[in-house]
Amino acid sequence: MSVTDPAPSAPPPGRFWLASYPPGVPGEIAPLGHGSIGRLVEASCARYAARPAFTSMGRTLTFADFARETAKVGAWLQAQGLKKGDRVAVMMPNVLQNPVIIFGILRAGLVVVNVNPLYTPRELEHQLKDAGAKVLFVLENFARTVASVVARTSVSHVVVTAMGDMLGLKGLLVNLVVRRVKKLVPAWSLPGHVPFARVLEEGGKRQLAAVEVEPHDAAFLQYTGGTTGIAKGATLTHANLISNMEQIKLWIEPTFRVKARPEQLVFVCGLPLYHIFALTVNGLMGIALGGHNVLIANPRDIPTFVKELGKHRFHIFPGLNTLFNALMNNPGFAKLDLSGLVLTLGGGMAVQRPVAERWQQMTGCNITEGYGLSETSPVVTANRFDRPEFTGTIGLPLPSTEIEIRDDDGRPLPLGTPGEICIRGPQVMSGYWQRPDETASAMTADGFFRSGDIGYMTPEGYTKIVDRKKDMILVSGFNVFPNEVEEVAMAHAGILECAAIGVPDEHSGEAVKLFVVRRDPALTEADIKAHCAASLTNYKRPKFIEFRDELPKSNVGKILRKELRAAEMAAKPI
Incomplete structure (x- = not known):
């Protein structure tokens, strides 16, 4: 479909966009079957035990491996005296340790604080202090930054891991190359730090204690500028993230009426897991569906990225406009067997029409654009996956999601009239961490999150972003x-x-x-x-x-x- 600016008109009553839904997709998600992400992980690992779960640099963890390794991390954290709700920071790219640590933290009933490993000392110090993190896991490449600020934070244990720590014998060579040949590890000193190998060794001798985690309990502090420039943690609950996962699962189902469902879905995880898009779509979705995630540690190294893609028949590829563009500009990409690609998901920034059209020509798969924010776990809207056309919009509200376009006084605007995109649904955060004033300014009295983005809705229920209210x-x-x-x-x-x-x-x-x-x-x-x-x-x-x-x-x-x-x-x- 092609979207043009419609003449303003009053919106129909109710969730009128449901009439534009793919056949068979319900307007609401079912009641959540898992009270916590930890229980979801445990159920999937038991169900899909023999399947590959995560691959990085030639080493693969099965779901059974993943269950065992996450339990070690969780048990070690519990042995350090951490209690339900304590915050644990994770500062690393997409290596095997990353999902093992993230989901180990969650299985222990603790809260994950995702940290961009490229942060400067100033940015890192603010986030660790604000979150009150008690433990920090960091890849050694970024340990120097940690060393410069950790004494001024509440962190009592720093766990340092190396790139090759979970790669077996090959890891020794990888570490040698990273440290000595490529010189990617600046000198650092963290007296009393804990090597990651010791975490696995000591955790493996203990039993992970069961923790009663409720759906409304915090799972992640996902740091964002929010509606101002002060970095603050969006508090995402277990229910927020599981709800968004369930919404996306319903939304992708019509795809498999157009293209055959593979026996096991293979996901390309090129976006970092500290980014909410990859965390939900790759991490949670991959685990829930028994999928296989191919982790890309450095997506900016396009030649290596393309080489890794050549080793796998992959089906689902979440990414950004810039990533898709960079891949297509690499001569090796066109030589890949891309016939397995079922879904290409574009988010994080606007997908440009020339990029979408070229991707479709090269891969035979269109880029389906969606929209979301850290505060919404993240996906709010998406275009239909069962239709190949590029709409130039961010799509329709997902099941159980409401969108209203409102003016500065909070009043709904007619269709076709630009205003602030306001969102209500089970994926919307519980609030900003320890910032009730910021939470109050971001939420309306009737429970809508004010996105700060300006857009309008079409009579079919598609939303088009035209500007930003904030200067972001x-x-x-x-x-x-x-x-x-x-x-x-x-x-x-x-x-x-x-x-x-x-x-x-x-x-x-x-x-x-x-x-x-x-x-x-x-x-x-x-x-x-x-x-x-x-x-x-x-x-x-x-x-x-x-x-x-x-x-x-x-x-x-x-x-x-x-x-x-x-x-x-x-x-x-x-």
Whole structure:
């Protein structure tokens, strides 16, 4: 279908979008069969024991292996005195240890705090302090960052793992190459740290104690800027995540009326598991469906990524517009056997029509775009998987999900009229961790989450995003908030004032542009970029810098980012 801007009209009563659902997909999910993610994992591991569950760098864990290894991690954590609800941070890319640790934490009745391993010391310290994490698992490549801040946090145990720790004898060679040949492990010192091998050894001698975890108990603190630039933890409960998994399971079912269902679904896990999209769609969905996840440790290494894809007949590929584009630009990708691909899921950022059309031509599978946020576990809407056309929208609300388009006063708007996208459903977070004021501002009195995105709904129930109410910048699917970039930049003595906006970028969708008024006339672009690199992870750093004599301001002196954006778009229209 092709979506054009409809004339405004009053929305029909009720969930009118259900009329656009694929045949057989119900409007509501069934009552949850598993009270906790831990029980879900245990049930799947028992049911699919002999099947491969996760593969990384040539080593595969079966579901039986996965049950055993997660139990070791959980038992070790319990032996350290951690109690139900305590927070445990995980700071690593997609290596086998990552899902083992995440689901071991959950089986022990504890709460996972996902940490981007590329965080700077400033970003890491804030998150660990805010979460009150008691234990931190980190890949040794990032241990130097931890060493610089851990003494100022509540972390009492740091567990350090190496890239090859779960790869058997091959792991010794992998560690040698990573440390000595590629020199990817900066020198670090963490007195008293615990090697991951010891966790498995000691945990294997203990029994994982059963913990009564209720659906409303917290499972993850998923850090996000929310509706402001202050990083805060979206508290996602077991029910939130299991509900979203069940919603997605119902939504993908019509796919298998178009393409045959494989005996075992193979997922490409190229997005990091610390990102909510991969966590739910790869991690939870893969486990619940008895699927096999192929973990990609470094998705930016496209040649290695393509080589790994060549080893597997894969069926489900969640990704971002930028990732799909990068893969198609690699000569080896076109040579792969892509005939097994059943679903390509696009999220995190807008899927561009040229990318979607080229992907369909190369793979025979269309990219189905959806929409979600960290606060919604994440998926809220998705296009139909049983139809090949590119709609240019974010699709229909998933089962048990309500979407309303509201004005600034919270009143519903007619169809076709842009307003704030507001969301209600079982996947919506319980609130921001220890921030009742932020929670109150993000939620309406009748239980809708205010997304901050501006869009409209069509008469068929499809939603089209047209703008953002907040100034958030979306770089390769990650949120960047201008005030965080500006705060870091303003710490440079040579800057008088500055403003950050997002500008179109062919590689990352958007990139950060910083407008600067100099205090020091000798200040250079290189000076600013070096300064920002010390405190901001790569995707948050300004890619473009423009010096100005003054910045546009309101009559009360507020810098007007919208005028900077308008001038930028006028100068470089899309």
